[in-house]
Amino acid sequence: MARPLSEDKKDAILASAIELVAAMGTGAPTAKIARRAGVAEGTLFKYFPDKDALLAATFLDLEGELARALVAGVPAGLAPKERIRHIWNRLIDWSAANPTRLKALRQLKVSDRIGPESRRCGEAFFADFKALLDEALAGHAERLSIDFIGAVLTALAEITLDFIARDPGRHDYHRAIGFDTFWRAIGR
Amino acid sequence: MARPLSEDKKDAILASAIELVAAMGTGAPTAKIARRAGVAEGTLFKYFPDKDALLAATFLDLEGELARALVAGVPAGLAPKERIRHIWNRLIDWSAANPTRLKALRQLKVSDRIGPESRRCGEAFFADFKALLDEALAGHAERLSIDFIGAVLTALAEITLDFIARDPGRHDYHRAIGFDTFWRAIGR
DNA sequence: GGAAAATGAGTGATTGCTCGCTCTTTAATG
């Protein structure tokens, strides 16, 4: 083994992919991604066998980061509703604080270049998150499936983020309205 | 003057675009769209100045059809909640009955090739729908903006349709759950 | 010294769109 692949270069390529996918969608050319990462185009294909693999890695990188941000430091002593609100706030705050990453993730989510395997893999990152939800909602919403609740939470978060993007001065207000709406939606 | 453009051909091109955009996304080649419509590729550009114009026309065609399906035949005598449920059912049933059109519309909605002007134009189709919503919800949800409520309705409809697509045998069940969730979300 | 990383010009495939041409429709003319 004469010369090892560099973890730094791999990270640089991923970071570049995030920015360019956010700006141009999954059609962002590999040449530009490589350029911005400071490597030659051929080098990119030493680290990822093809573009789809690069997109999948980018997708999983972002999903992993988001999933970790969600469940980190959830206070144990709080009432279920407040624990869920804590997660909700994490989701909104991370997304609002990382608009580029959010944009890239949205693009990848709706892209047909992310295969079902990658999606399942990404889903798995959110197992902890779903478990927390499930536990906290034991009495509040037992009639709705956890998948449905997760989908509702995600959708309402997207709406909330759109409103925050249009009216950033009232971040906290929109965040609270969004949570209350979610809580009502899954209640009774 | 000399030879009129044919409305039939234009419709054929639009119909072809709907099917191919549903199947391949906005990347569907103009050559294929023309082929399937039974015209030469050059002819397509006699009817639409470029591909973006074709996509915009396709988008507005679908939005218009959906908007019309929503507000048609809303019974006047019903209670507000039941009137909204009627609209909800129209939305779910039209989408479930027209999976190809729905798929194409989804692709176009998230595409960056539909400009803000087309989007505003499409939005205008739903003015009647929003007015109906606004009127019916006068007492039920006055604290939330009508735009927020519309977004919540759309998002919950998307989720409901995903569940129906996975489990078509319980169409009515998922439809009812979806509506109840929406009603709770915007309530109090 | 040698193996593997790094390079970037090159390649073949694909795409949106053009352009010179043919054929159909319409309107004008006697």
Place this chain on the structure above:
DNA sequence: CATTAAAGAGCGAGCAATCACTCATTTTCC
């Protein structure tokens, strides 16, 4: 009504641009 000229719909091969990916060559590290 018959003839003809003008307009422009219809055509599809071809063009220029773009893309993902390759490969002969150079550089770098063990």
